[in-house]
Amino acid sequence: MSELPKINPPIDLDEVPRPGTVTAVSSGAAAVVPIAWLREVNDHGIQPGELEPLLDELAEVELLEEMVSFRKNVTGIDNTVFISPKGQTRHAPRIKVAISPPGSLNPSAGTASIAIHDGSVAAGEDVPPALLRQVQQFVEANRPVLEDYWDYRIDTDELRQRLKKI
Numbered sequence: 443m444s445e446l447p448k449i450n451p452p453i454d455l456d457e458v459p460r461p462g463t464v465t466a467v468s469s470g471a472a473a474v475v476p477i478a479w480l481r482e483v484n485d486h487g488i489q490p491g492e493l494e495p496l497l498d499e500l501a502e503v504e505l506l507e508e509m510v511s512f513r514k515n516v517t518g519i520d521n522t523v524f525i526s527p528k529g530q531t532r533h534a535p536r537i538k539v540a541i542s543p544p545g546s547l548n549p550s551a552g553t554a555s556i557a558i559h560d561g562s563v564a565a566g567e568d569v570p571p572a573l574l575r576q577v578q579q580f581v582e583a584n585r586p587v588l589e590d591y592w593d594y595r596i597d598t599d600e601l602r603q604r605l606k607k608i
Contacts, residue, residue, distance in 0.1 A: 498532065505529040509538070509549045510598050518608035519576045524549040525601065527594050534559060535592040539577050541567040556581060558588050579608045 509526040517523050522545055524538040535558040542552035554566035561578035563569055569577070581588065587604040590596045596604070 506549050511547050517580055519580055521573060522546055528592050535589055536564050583608055
């Protein structure tokens with residue numbers, strides 16, 4: 443029986459995610475797909491646009507690393523708000539708000555995405571009406587600075603300085 447190669451420095455192996463998931467890794471994001479899907483791609487190839495949903499999800503996961511979180515003392519919103527630049531996403535500018543739990547600092551937890559252009563719910567969990575009104579007020583008061591951050595025209599420090607609390 444042959445020995446396993448020694449790795450220097452030693453590494454800890456994480457649990458392998460279930461097939462069909464997307465997960466963050468140190469260099470960005472990775473997709474875990476069933477081997478049957480890879481065989482299908484190998485046998486039949488990929489049509490233009492077929493990977494768009496996967497690419498969009500990978501871009502969203504990668505964006506988690508760029509998100510900054512702010513609590514009520516900065517935003518005036520009862521729940522945590524996550525703000526990010528565009529990254530590799532293709533959707534319109536948006537911010538996220540923590541839903542469950544409301545004070546979470548984890549943008550992978552239960553969140554809803556709110557469009558910057560009109561304050562509508564773009565994705566995610568149901569947003570209680572009172573919370574949606576708060577987020578819409580915040581977006582309205584901060585639309586130019588949120589758009590500047592989304593488009594990489596300002597850094598995180600300037601974002602924090604320019605945000606208006608509701």
